[in-house]
Amino acid sequence: MDIPTALFYIFSVVLLGASFRVITARSPVHAALFLVLAFFSASCVWMLLHAEFLAISLVLVYVGAVMVLFLFVVMMLDINVDALRQGFWTHFPVAALVGVIIALEMAAVLIPGFDVRSAPVPDAAALQMGNTKLLGIQIYTHYLYPLQIAAVLLLVAIVAAIALTLRQRKDSKAMDPSLQIRAKKADRVRIVKMKAEVEAPPAPPASLDSAPLVAGEAKKEAKS
The missing domain is CATH 1.20.5 (Single alpha-helices involved in coiled-coils or other helix-helix interfaces)
Structure with missing residues (x-):
């Protein structure tokens, strides 16, 4: 038994064990981590089978994006595992x-x-181009229309998911882009012309020396 065959059996055993633990683990976080291990083992098996494009796509798409999202959701939500297992x-x-x-x-x-x-037996030119380049040639020449149909279906699914989850919330403070585009200067700023108002200067306070004189003049006016 050579080294690639031994590695194939090792990665296959790890893949089967991790897949079994995905459905038997009690913790959702542990199940998600075992699923990541299963994806890595499957990508290693594909690398041994000379399917480099599929192996890298599995690691980048599923492990790097989908499973990270699953872990965030599972760890942020308070999931009652006992109720789910009933x-x-x-x-x-x-x-x-x-x-x-x-x-x-x-x-x-x-x-x-x-x-x-x-x-089919590949020729020498096909062997020199590599697996990824041959896959790209097959997809974008012989299977171009099925690829475009699959892309349109995925786009429709994305739009439908956004439309189903988009709801108007009363406490939302988001701005409406259509209202911002239709806004004019006259609707936002109004110039009002007003006369200038000048306040009268305050009266000077009475000094202490003039206070007896004012009281004496008031007594004379009272006597007269």
């Missing part, structure tokens, strides 16, 4: 039946692809 064995037969049907469908599709006798 009725697990009640739904287990139906879930097992669905899993067996999915496995049989995948086997029916994938097993004919492992027939080496019907596989």
Whole structure:
């Protein structure tokens, strides 16, 4: 047994063990971490099978984006695990039946692809271009229209998800872009012309020396 074959069996065992722990772990965080391990093991298996593009895509897309989002959501939400596990064995037969049907469908599709006798023999020029370049040529030449249809479907799904989750909130302080665009200077600033108001100067306070004189003059006026 050579080294690539030994590594293939090791990564396969780790992949199966991590996948089993994903569905049996009691903690959602542990299940998500085991799923990350399963993705890494699957990418290593694909690297051994010379599928470099699929391996890098699995690590960048699922591990780097999807699983990080799952971990953030699981760790931020207060999930009652005991309530989620209630009725697990009640739904287990139906879930097992669905899993067996999915496995049989995948086997029916994938097993004919492992027939080496019907596989085309690549020429020397194709071997020199590499796996990723050959995949790009096949996608953007022979499967261009299915690729465009899949892109449109994904775009429609994104727009539908945003439309379903977008709700008007009363406590939202977001601005309406359409109202900002239609705003004019006359609606925001108004110039009002007013006369200038000048306050009268305050009266000077009476000094202490003039106070007896004012009192004497008031007595003379009273006598007269």
